Amino acid sequence: MKRIAVLTSGGDAPGMNAAVRAVVRKGLYEGMEVYGINYGYAGLVAGDIRKMHRRDVGDLISRGGTFLYSARYPEFATEEGQLKGIEQLKKFGIEGLVVIGGDGSYRGALALTKHGYPTIGLPGTIDNDIAGTDFCIGFDTAINTVLDSLDKIRDTATSHVRTFIVEVMGRNAGDIALWAGVAGGAEQIIIPEKEFDMSEVAEEIRKGRERGKKHTIIVLAEGVMKGNEFADKLYEYGDFHQRVTVLGHVQRGGSPTARDRVLASKFGATAVDMLKDEKGGLCLGLVNNQIVANDIIETLGKKKHMPDVSLYQLNKEISY
Numbered sequence: 001m002k003r004i005a006v007l008t009s010g011g012d013a014p015g016m017n018a019a020v021r022a023v024v025r026k027g028l029y030e031g032m033e034v035y036g037i038n039y040g041y042a043g044l045v046a047g048d049i050r051k052m053h054r055r056d057v058g059d060l061i062s063r064g065g066t067f068l069y070s071a072r073y074p075e076f077a078t079e080e081g082q083l084k085g086i087e088q089l090k091k092f093g094i095e096g097l098v099v100i101g102g103d104g105s106y107r108g109a110l111a112l113t114k115h116g117y118p119t120i121g122l123p124g125t126i127d128n129d130i131a132g133t134d135f136c137i138g139f140d141t142a143i144n145t146v147l148d149s150l151d152k153i154r155d156t157a158t159s160h161v162r163t164f165i166v167e168v169m170g171r172n173a174g175d176i177a178l179w180a181g182v183a184g185g186a187e188q189i190i191i192p193e194k195e196f197d198m199s200e201v202a203e204e205i206r207k208g209r210e211r212g213k214k215h216t217i218i219v220l221a222e223g224v225m226k227g228n229e230f231a232d233k234l235y236e237y238g239d240f241h242q243r244v245t246v247l248g249h250v251q252r253g254g255s256p257t258a259r260d261r262v263l264a265s266k267f268g269a270t271a272v273d274m275l276k277d278e279k280g281g282l283c284l285g286l287v288n289n290q291i292v293a294n295d296i297i298e299t300l301g302k303k304k305h306m307p308d309v310s311l312y313q314l315n316k317e318i319s320y
């Protein structure tokens with residue numbers, strides 16, 4: 001394969017730029033031509049495609065977001081949208097594609113592979129909710145961003161003997177809450193993957209106070225419920241001077257951590273190796289610290305993402 005392209009799609013994540021950089025540089029290193037597609041599948045269909053040179057990806061490794069921009073483009077789920085995209089790929093003579101995004105983006109990648117265009121998916125989402133990989137690009141940066149906020153909240157929570165409910169992102173997955181919660185020493189972590197009982201939450205806060213605890217931090221995954229709703233429900237069991245902090249989109253931004261940059265670089269370079277070997281219909285993952293190539297159909301179908309729920313029990317045992 002001599003001519004490949006790369007796009008970013010769905011929600012942006014820190015480290016996407018590092019991944020694009022790796023695809024471009026590795027592709028050029030292998031003697032290929034590499035094209036960048038702006039605005040995900042929307043840009044593909046619109047023909048917003050340009051040839052990339054070494055310098056086009058200079059100074060990008062440290063930047064969050066995605067310089068190729070991202071977009072939601074539901075029309076790509078239709079055969080008509082896909083055929084329009086393929087027309088553009090043909091026009092530019094592009095033989096293979098790297099798609100960086102979440103599982104919606106993988107569905108687009110799968111559709112292109114079925115239409116005969118080898119496509120490789122790279123997991124890029126702060127939610128870390130993609131099957132077949134322990135870690136996604138952007139997750140490590142996001143948990144460090146949350147951790148920074150938790151440390152700050154702890155200072156003020158202690159000063160006023162308050163209970164802070166910190167709502168974090170993650171869609172339907174509890175990964176961000178688990179990792180940031182353990183790292184930040186949160187007293188309680190509430191995630192979609194584990195049932196919880198509000199009366200027990202209240203009881204734990206009370207017991208902590210009796211032991212002389214000055215603050216309580218509860219990290220709540222957005223997939224469970226909104227922070228304010230949680231605070232209202234908790235109030236039915238007592239007034240714990242609860243305050244709600246919704247971290248929101250700050251979790252999406254920032255300069256990627258070293259771990260995210262290295263992961264993105266490895267994924268990007270490996271994707272080029274796959275395309276060089278004419279392979280498509282695959283998505284890359286990191287499993288037990290090894291890069292693996294999974295079948296996209298299997299990943300979207302049978303496999304289900306599961307966070308490391310052992311962190312939940314660990315937190316109960318060490319952060320009370």
Ligand code: ATP
Nearest residue numbers: 010011041072073076077101102103104105107108
């Ligand atoms: P995140 O989880 O971070 O939001 P995502 O990749 O799952 O990322 P989506 O908005 O679900 O985000 O998908 C991104 C894009 O992928 C969509 O806007 C659309 O262009 C394309 N896409 C989604 N579903 C399909 C599908 N079934 N077939 C083809 N393309 C799809």
